[in-house]
Amino acid sequence: MSDREPVIRVRGLARSFGENRVLAGVDLEVGPAENVVVLGRSGSGKSVLIKIIVGLLAPDAGVVEVFGQDVHRLRPRELDAIRVRIGFSFQSSALYDSMNVRENLEFPLRMNRRGLTEGAVRDAVNEALDAVGLAGAIDQMPSELSGGQRKRVGIARTLILNPEIMLYDEPTAGLDPNTCGEINELILRVREKYHTSSIIITHDLTCAKVTGDRVAILLDGVLFRIGTFESVFADPDPRIRSFYDYNFVTKATS
Amino acid sequence: MPRSRSLLSPGVDRFLAAVGDGSEFVVRFFGSFWRPPWHVREVIRQCFEVGVRSLPLISLTGFITGIVFTKQSRPSLAAFGATSWLPSLITLALVRSLAPLVTALVCTGRVGSSIGAELGSMKVTEQIEAMEVSAINPFKYLVVTRTLATTLMVPVLTIYCCFVGLTGSFLNVAGNEAQSLQAFVKSGFAQISFLDLWSSVAKSFIFGFTIGIIACYQGFHASKGTEGVGRAANASVVLAMFAVFIEEVLIVQVIHWLRSV
Ligand SMILES: Nc1ncnc2c1ncn2[C@@H]1O[C@H](COP(=O)(O)OP(=O)(O)O)[C@@H](O)[C@H]1O
Ligand SMILES: [Mg+2]
Numbered sequence: 001m002s003d004r005e006p007v008i009r010v011r012g013l014a015r016s017f018g019e020n021r022v023l024a025g026v027d028l029e030v031g032p033a034e035n036v037v038v039l040g041r042s043g044s045g046k047s048v049l050i051k052i053i054v055g056l057l058a059p060d061a062g063v064v065e066v067f068g069q070d071v072h073r074l075r076p077r078e079l080d081a082i083r084v085r086i087g088f089s090f091q092s093s094a095l096y097d098s099m100n101v102r103e104n105l106e107f108p109l110r111m112n113r114r115g116l117t118e119g120a121v122r123d124a125v126n127e128a129l130d131a132v133g134l135a136g137a138i139d140q141m142p143s144e145l146s147g148g149q150r151k152r153v154g155i156a157r158t159l160i161l162n163p164e165i166m167l168y169d170e171p172t173a174g175l176d177p178n179t180c181g182e183i184n185e186l187i188l189r190v191r192e193k194y195h196t197s198s199i200i201i202t203h204d205l206t207c208a209k210v211t212g213d214r215v216a217i218l219l220d221g222v223l224f225r226i227g228t229f230e231s232v233f234a235d236p237d238p239r240i241r242s243f244y245d246y247n248f249v250t251k252a253t254s
Numbered sequence: 255m256p257r258s259r260s261l262l263s264p265g266v267d268r269f270l271a272a273v274g275d276g277s278e279f280v281v282r283f284f285g286s287f288w289r290p291p292w293h294v295r296e297v298i299r300q301c302f303e304v305g306v307r308s309l310p311l312i313s314l315t316g317f318i319t320g321i322v323f324t325k326q327s328r329p330s331l332a333a334f335g336a337t338s339w340l341p342s343l344i345t346l347a348l349v350r351s352l353a354p355l356v357t358a359l360v361c362t363g364r365v366g367s368s369i370g371a372e373l374g375s376m377k378v379t380e381q382i383e384a385m386e387v388s389a390i391n392p393f394k395y396l397v398v399t400r401t402l403a404t405t406l407m408v409p410v411l412t413i414y415c416c417f418v419g420l421t422g423s424f425l426n427v428a429g430n431e432a433q434s435l436q437a438f439v440k441s442g443f444a445q446i447s448f449l450d451l452w453s454s455v456a457k458s459f460i461f462g463f464t465i466g467i468i469a470c471y472q473g474f475h476a477s478k479g480t481e482g483v484g485r486a487a488n489a490s491v492v493l494a495m496f497a498v499f500i501e502e503v504l505i506v507q508v509i510h511w512l513r514s515v
Contacts, residue, residue, distance in 0.1 A: 054387050080389035094384035097375075108388035111291075111395075161388070 005068070006031050007165060007197040008053065013062035014221075015048055022048050024221030026062070030165075030197050035187070037200045037212030037229075041243070044218050046201040047091065050167045053199070054086055055079050066165070084112050087158025087196070091169040093150040095142035095157070102138045105129065105157050112161060128156040131193060132186060148179035155186065159194065166190060166198040172207045184210040205244070217243065279397075279471045286391075287398045296395065300403035308357075308364045308411060315356050316415040320422025323347060328430070337431060338441065344423045345442035349450050353416035355502060358461035361408055362494045366469040369400050370490030373473020374483040382474070397474065401466035408462025409455050416454075453509045460505070461498050468494045 006029040013026040022045035030036045040046045051057040053064050055071045064071045066082055074082065096104050105125045109116065116124075129135045132152040142150060151171060158166065171187060172180040184207055190196060200211050208215050209229045216226040219239055225232045233244060324344055331337050373396060376382050385392040424438045469490035476486035 051383075056383055056386060076391075083387050083389045086387065088384070088387040090380045090384060092380050094380040096381055096384070097379070098372075108390065111388070111390045158388075 004031065007034075007067060008199070009063075009065040010049075010053065011063045011065075013049070013052060013064065014060045015045075015052060015057065016060060021221055023052075023059070026218070026221070026223055028199075028216065028223055028226070030199060032197055033191060033195050035191060035198045035200060035211050035213045037202060037208040037215045038218055038223070039202060039205070039208050039215060039243070040218030041203060045221060046203075046218055047169055049218070050088070050169060050199055050201055053167065054083060054088055084161050085164045087155070087161070087163035087166045089151070089155050089158060089166065089168045089171055091173060093142075093147075093154040095145075095150055095153055097142045100139055100141050101129070101134075101145075101153050104142070104153060105160050108157060109160050124160050128160040129153075131159055131190070132156040146179075148175050148183065151175070151183055152186065155190065159190065162194065163196060164194075166194075166196045168198060168200045168202075170202055170204075171200065172202060172204045180204065180207060181210075183207075187211045219243075275475070276471055279474075280467060282393060283398060283401060283467060286394055287402060291394065293395055293399050296399040297402050300399050301407050304361070304365050304403050304407040305411070307368065308361050309414075311360050311364060312357055312411055312415050313418055315360055316353065316418035317422040319352055319356055320344065320348065320419035320424075321426050323352065323419075324423040324426040340427055340431070341423070341433070341438045341442035342445045345420060346445050346450070348416050348419045348423075349446055349454055351502075353419060354412050354454050354458045354461060355498070356419075357408060357412040357415045357458065358465065358498045359495060361404065361411065361462070362465050362491055362498065365404060366465045366490040366494045367487045369404075369466065369469035370472045370476075371483055371487035373397075373400075373470055374476035374486030377474060377476045377486075378478055378480075378482055397467075397470040400470055401463060404466030404469075405459055405462040408465065409458040412454065412458040449509070449512060453505070453512070457502070457505050460501055464497045464501065465494045468497060 008028070008030040010026055010028040013023050014021075015023040026049060028036070028038075038046055038049065048057060052059050053066065053071070055064075055074075058072060067085070069078070069082060071079065071082065095101075096107065099107065102125055105128055106121055109121060109124055125138070126135065129138060132155055134149060134152050134156065137145060137149060137153070142153070145153065155166075155168075155171075166187075168187065171183050175183065187198065187200065188211060191198060198211075200207070202208055212229060214226060215229045215232050216223040217232060217240060218224070225235055225237075225240065233240065324340060327340060327343055328337060331339055331343070373382075376396070382392045382396070385395060420442065424433075424435060427433050427438055428435070472486040472490045472493070476482040
């Protein structure tokens with residue numbers, strides 16, 4: 001695979017739930033160390049899209065290639081080998097609430113890299129927590145953390161496996177503007193430090209503008225426009241205008 | 255897309271679909287529990303949880319069952335002047351039926367509901383998906399470990415319950431008939447056959463498996479929202495109790511048949 005080859009390639013992706021046609025032919029490519037933002041209203045199928053990309057959901061039609069491999073045709077073991085190279089930051093952070101921060105980070109490491117020394121595990125945990133600026137929270141339980149801290153721990157937990165791809169599901173949803181800004185910066189820092197390619201799912205235009213090299217708008221089950229933030233929002237199409245206005249007028253959360 | 259026509263009624267269809275899903279879940283357990291990775295440490299931790307959670311309640315209910323059953327049986331036996339049969343009657347009842355049932359019901363309430371709620375809340379907060387994307391098989395890490403723990407621990411707790419129940423019964427008999435421990439044990443176990451003992455242990459393995467797998471299934475299939483978690487916990491208890499009684503009836507038939515051949 002050459003250097004410029006896309007890391008993620010999605011073609012003709014479709015998925016319905018019963019009568020509800022959520023995705024109707026999504027095409028998307030993400031290049032090396034590129035940040036692509038997918039914008040869409042709540043319920044437009046953004047989470048469904050990235051869950052299909054990591055194989056948590058199966059598509060009805062279409063192909064997802066990650067590192068040149070068709071995710072939905074892999075055997076479980078081969079899929080796992082791809083998954084350890086992908087970091088997934090959940091909308092709800094999805095921290096294991098029976099474990100403290102340290103154990104949350106150690107868990108994927110110990111399960112996937114058997115035979116690591118205690119010292120190596122400790123170093124990896126400290127490094128990942130440092131990367132998200134939360135070294136002090138190491139012994140806290142998830143329930144004691146704020147929303148922004150939970151997001152960071154969730155991101156640290158994926159960084160610990162040195163991912164090559166990051167998928168962020170609504171990284172700034174439900175956070176105050178200051179914390180949103182910090183998370184946006186963190187997303188940029190992660191790319192710098194780990195050279196990750198990322199898909200950032202959001203309905204927050206500030207987040208999209210700051211973090212995205214390219215922006216795509218998910219509308220009626222397809223990616224309606226893809227390009228730089230400026231070029232997409234220069235489009236006079238009323239649906240894009242209404243999305244723009246909706247975002248700044250109502251600031252809904254999903 | 256044409257609307258899929260239901261075969262009988264939507265309710266029956268949903269029931270059949272759930273039975274199908276449930277069977278698949280059971281098959282998946284047997285297809286995966288013997289394959290590595292085994293998560294031995296997690297199994298041990300879960301065994302400990304099952305034991306710690308239910309031990310106090312089983313001690314209490316087992317003890318009371320022993321005393322009450324002895325007290326209540328005494329008048330009918332006394333009418334025939336047969337109070338000397340008390341130990342053997344109680345032992346038979348406890349070993350064959352009461353201890354496995356009481357233990358299974360207590361574990362359903364204490365352990366089944368907590369597994370259902372725990373996995374249910376992990377499901378709705380995406381923790382199960384988080385495991386999956388970290389290349390950790392949540393079925394093995396969560397379902398197999400917990401189901402193994404209940405399957406192994408319910409028989410142990412049943413034996414313990416039996417012991418506590420007999421202790422209660424003996425205290426009552428010793429107080430009323432001034433019988434010695436030695437005499438109690440001797441007459442108590444005179445009627446107990448090897449078949450009684452092993453069929454009870456085998457039965458409690460089945461009960462333990464039922465409690466664990468049903469709770470895990472309910473947790474894994476919890477619907478979004480906090481009420482989904484509550485429903486998963488509740489359904490774990492109701493369904494497992496129902497299943498335990500059905501199994502009891504079926505197993506009793508099998509044992510009767512075994513006894514007769
Ligand atoms: N597992 C599922 N079963 C049924 N419907 C689902 C499921 N997951 C998502 N949906 C439906 O798909 C649509 C898109 O959901 P989602 O991708 O979560 O939206 P969002 O863009 O807010 O992330 C919603 O209408 C939702 O109800
Ligand atoms: Mg979403």
